[in-house]
Amino acid sequence: MTEFIHEPVLLEEALSALQPVAGRLYVDGTIGGGGHAEAILEASGPDGRLVAFDRDDRAIDATVMRLARFGDRVELHREPFSGLTKRLLKASCDGVLLDLGVSSPQLDEAERGFSFQAEGPLDMRMDQRQPMTAEQLVNELEAEELAKIFWELGGERRSRRIARAIVEQRGMQRLETTTQLANTVERACPRRARTHPATGVFQALRMAVNDELTQVRAGLEAAWSVLKPGGRLAVISFHSGEDRLVKQFSRRLAKPYTVRGEVDVPELREPCEPSARELNRRSIKPGAAELERNPRSRSAQLRALEKL
Numbered sequence: 001m002t003e004f005i006h007e008p009v010l011l012e013e014a015l016s017a018l019q020p021v022a023g024r025l026y027v028d029g030t031i032g033g034g035g036h037a038e039a040i041l042e043a044s045g046p047d048g049r050l051v052a053f054d055r056d057d058r059a060i061d062a063t064v065m066r067l068a069r070f071g072d073r074v075e076l077h078r079e080p081f082s083g084l085t086k087r088l089l090k091a092s093c094d095g096v097l098l099d100l101g102v103s104s105p106q107l108d109e110a111e112r113g114f115s116f117q118a119e120g121p122l123d124m125r126m127d128q129r130q131p132m133t134a135e136q137l138v139n140e141l142e143a144e145e146l147a148k149i150f151w152e153l154g155g156e157r158r159s160r161r162i163a164r165a166i167v168e169q170r171g172m173q174r175l176e177t178t179t180q181l182a183n184t185v186e187r188a189c190p191r192r193a194r195t196h197p198a199t200g201v202f203q204a205l206r207m208a209v210n211d212e213l214t215q216v217r218a219g220l221e222a223a224w225s226v227l228k229p230g231g232r233l234a235v236i237s238f239h240s241g242e243d244r245l246v247k248q249f250s251r252r253l254a255k256p257y258t259v260r261g262e263v264d265v266p267e268l269r270e271p272c273e274p275s276a277r278e279l280n281r282r283s284i285k286p287g288a289a290e291l292e293r294n295p296r297s298r299s300a301q302l303r304a305l306e307k308l
């Protein structure tokens with residue numbers, strides 16, 4: 001098995017949002033390679049504790065070793081962060097970090113099927129116990145459903161054309177590998193820019209296979225409920241749809257009013273105490289040095305809020 005190497009993004013910024021200190025309880029909902037987790041444990045020494053989650057076996061195995069020196073200060077669960085209330089009491093934690101998306105090993109290991117850069121099975125599951133794979137979606141969904149996924153999750157403007165090409169191709173031979181899919185997309189939409197034409201399709205399928213937006217919605221609510229007053233939630237997202245959910249969530253909690261009905265009309269507002277303070281009005285993005293060191297950080301955005 002190859003070494004699990006993932007460079008944590010916005011590390012300093014996430015730490016300065018969470019401000020870990022000794023004796024407190026923190027949660028890392030997406031432990032990945034354990035970079036953020038290790039920094040939280042170091043900053044909260046000698047006795048701060050961390051409860052961490054990941055859906056990926058490989059991530060858990062790698063971090064068991066990396067974090068072994070912290071002993072019983074760490075607890076790891078191979079579970080989705082949407083279920084973190086099963087492991088933590090309400091209002092018991094001082095900080096929660098969600099670093100969304102995929103880890104570098106998930107992208108780099110061809111057999112995981114996340115990337116069109118190398119030949120691999122069309123898998124894309126973060127949790128390999130899950131039955132549904134990308135291969136099933138690609139070969140079994142109707143063209144309309146595929147197009148909807150490519151448009152909504154991949155921002156793909158040529159979603160219908162690509163979906164029709166997939167349906168035509170799979171009529172001749174089932175699509176089983178990442179290269180078969182990437183080539184089908186490229187034939188339907190020849191490359192015009194530097195970005196590979198299958199980029200949006202791969203991102204969209206990955207998000208659909210892992211039901212990522214549903215996880216984010218549920219994860220934000222779960223994280224909020226386990227935080228103590230004064231506790232902080234920091235979320236790093238890599239996709240505009242994810243960041244929109246985080247932004248809407250934090251704006252809703254930080255408003256000094258609630259809204260009756262679906263639309264925010266000033267006459268229908270009822271004053272209330274805000275339950276959150278946004279630590280930054282705008283999302284925080286990686287600086288030039290980080291972008292230079294780690295180009296994969298380019299789409300990262302951090303939002304952080306404090307529970308009042």
Ligand SMILES: C[S@@+](CC[C@H](N)C(=O)[O-])C[C@H]1O[C@@H](n2cnc3c(N)ncnc32)[C@H](O)[C@@H]1O
Pocket residue numbers: 006007008009029030031032033034035036037053054055056059079080081082099100101102103104126215
């Ligand atoms: C960007 S990586 C995290 C990297 C980590 N912060 C580090 O420093 O190495 C994202 C991780 O979140 C995991 N993940 C994504 N969605 C998840 C979910 N709903 N529940 C638990 N883990 C999830 C992925 O398996 C992946 O390992």
